[in-house]
Amino acid sequence: MSHYDLIIIGTGAGGGTLAHRLAPTGKKILVLERGDFLPREKANWSALEVYQKERYHTDEHWIGNDGKAFRPQTGYWVGGNTKVYGAALLRLRERDFGKVIHKEGISPAWELSYRDFEPYYTEAEKLYDVHGLRGTDPTEPPASGEYPYPPVSHEPDMQAIADNIRKLGYYPFHLPLGLKLNESDRTKSPCIRCDTFDGYPCLVGAKADADMNAIRPAREKYDNLTLLTHAKVLRLLTSESGREIIGVETDVNGEIHVFKSDIVVVACGAINSAVLLLRSANDKHPKGLANSSDQVGRNFMKHLATALVALHLEVNHASFQKTIALNDFYWGEPDFPYPMGMVQNTGNVLADMLPAEAPPLMAPFVKLIPKFERHLIAERTTGWWLQTEDLPDPNNRVQVINGKIHLNYTPNNTEAGDRLIHRWTSVLKALDRKAMHVIPFSIYPRNHVPVQAVAHQCGTCRFGSDPKSSVLDLNCRTHDIDNLYIVDGSFFPSNSGVNPTLTIMANALRVGDCLIERFRK
Numbered sequence: 001m002s003h004y005d006l007i008i009i010g011t012g013a014g015g016g017t018l019a020h021r022l023a024p025t026g027k028k029i030l031v032l033e034r035g036d037f038l039p040r041e042k043a044n045w046s047a048l049e050v051y052q053k054e055r056y057h058t059d060e061h062w063i064g065n066d067g068k069a070f071r072p073q074t075g076y077w078v079g080g081n082t083k084v085y086g087a088a089l090l091r092l093r094e095r096d097f098g099k100v101i102h103k104e105g106i107s108p109a110w111e112l113s114y115r116d117f118e119p120y121y122t123e124a125e126k127l128y129d130v131h132g133l134r135g136t137d138p139t140e141p142p143a144s145g146e147y148p149y150p151p152v153s154h155e156p157d158m159q160a161i162a163d164n165i166r167k168l169g170y171y172p173f174h175l176p177l178g179l180k181l182n183e184s185d186r187t188k189s190p191c192i193r194c195d196t197f198d199g200y201p202c203l204v205g206a207k208a209d210a211d212m213n214a215i216r217p218a219r220e221k222y223d224n225l226t227l228l229t230h231a232k233v234l235r236l237l238t239s240e241s242g243r244e245i246i247g248v249e250t251d252v253n254g255e256i257h258v259f260k261s262d263i264v265v266v267a268c269g270a271i272n273s274a275v276l277l278l279r280s281a282n283d284k285h286p287k288g289l290a291n292s293s294d295q296v297g298r299n300f301m302k303h304l305a306t307a308l309v310a311l312h313l314e315v316n317h318a319s320f321q322k323t324i325a326l327n328d329f330y331w332g333e334p335d336f337p338y339p340m341g342m343v344q345n346t347g348n349v350l351a352d353m354l355p356a357e358a359p360p361l362m363a364p365f366v367k368l369i370p371k372f373e374r375h376l377i378a379e380r381t382t383g384w385w386l387q388t389e390d391l392p393d394p395n396n397r398v399q400v401i402n403g404k405i406h407l408n409y410t411p412n413n414t415e416a417g418d419r420l421i422h423r424w425t426s427v428l429k430a431l432d433r434k435a436m437h438v439i440p441f442s443i444y445p446r447n448h449v450p451v452q453a454v455a456h457q458c459g460t461c462r463f464g465s466d467p468k469s470s471v472l473d474l475n476c477r478t479h480d481i482d483n484l485y486i487v488d489g490s491f492f493p494s495n496s497g498v499n500p501t502l503t504i505m506a507n508a509l510r511v512g513d514c515l516i517e518r519f520r521k
């Protein structure tokens, strides 16, 4: 079995971006991905297949707080969860890197500042084709350049909503999105502005995901990078001293192989990276690899998130509705001086999404509504996504018990989340009291965030300089094992109120530079 300079496990936002960064070094790199390339098929754009039948989610079952098994809303593909993500790519706010006082606790400071991340955010925005407009989001951090592409325009019905929100005294801005859209010459635009963007794979390859923007171009250009799909890493093996990884035990299409490499980077997503470390426990690491701090798997975060549907009397004609965002409540308001979070559009709410998206108690009734009537409802909607920071809690954790993945998660900071829901509902009502009703329509109902929605998972192996309270050092190398790194959402010490992925990508580029430096020594 040949020896590699570097093995990367996972091809999502973290692993895919890192592979793209390191491929030009000429180092011999093996990328192990448990999934396959996501098939291009008409079902990519079927709400029935994607939302009701969960065609692209894993069949695995994990165990929740209540001891019951659930099917997590996550998928294993080349590109990881970016294959279906909504591609809202935002930077953390500058203050998010510091200690932030919340209504129900503290969001701890990162030991690196926004300034350390800024150049990498700029590069990540370029790599992932981000469309946006600086100077319009009142909370945005300083940036060293413009967005690589102009903002995704609002279609007339969305523009009218944005204008009306502005008339109420708020500051809606164009949601920064990663996609391949050319609005000045639509004949040259891979993106067709369809109504199946958020949560769907892109049939025409126009979503800027880690497969299309990182793994494929790196593979095409660099022979030194090898990708093995259907390669699920089972365990990491250490030397006798326990100080370095000497083998990566992998199930490749049903056969067990042990790959060897100087450096190993785990990028399986925050939950599965913790699982891999815990499953790799041995004599030298009895609580799991790199877990002398007992922090592996702890402080799991995933945002308090609520989907809210505004139901209008008029049809919303916009074919691509996910264009508006709002941060007016991000840091709170005069009578609630604590962070509340962010508001942004969801993608279009389609008829076949309604049964899957309805609150659990309503779902069986929604299913009984004939499809044509569901369609009449769906075309009169605008979807909103509200997200509030959840705080790190050591008891919110990933564990492996008797070989099974356990995910304990109790939402916290819920008062801020509730406040955002009420506040945004009141704004929507004020938009046009006569023509619009607002129906709270939660995928993740208030105070009842379902554990299976793990889209924004992060924080299970946080970084820091103290080996007693963190798993990774500031270069995302494990404190305990010299040649083991983690480069995915695991490293977040706190979650912020913005979507996580641009930060995961920027961090992967940053760690890529640390590794290039290490190769030079």
Ligand SMILES: Cc1cc2nc3c(=O)[nH]c(=O)nc-3n(C[C@H](O)[C@H](O)[C@H](O)COP(=O)(O)OP(=O)(O)OC[C@H]3O[C@@H](n4cnc5c(N)ncnc54)[C@H](O)[C@@H]3O)c2cc1C
Binding pocket: 009, 010, 011, 012, 013, 014, 015, 032, 033, 034, 035, 073, 074, 075, 076, 077, 078, 079, 080, 081, 082, 084, 085, 086, 087, 088, 089, 090, 198, 199, 231, 232, 233, 234, 267, 268, 269, 270, 272, 273, 276, 454, 455, 456, 457, 487, 488, 489, 490, 499, 500, 501, 502, 504
């Ligand atoms: C429906 C949906 C919408 C979203 N929308 C947004 C959005 O608009 N904006 C945003 O910022 N974020 C969004 N996200 C979140 C975003 O997708 C994640 O933050 C991001 O993909 C996480 O990157 P990661 O590298 O940590 O993990 P992932 O992207 O999940 O990658 C992990 C990779 O590891 C592989 N893997 C796992 N275990 C193993 C193993 N044992 N062996 C080998 N390979 C393994 C997986 O197959 C996968 O390829 C969304 C997510 C979902 C599901």
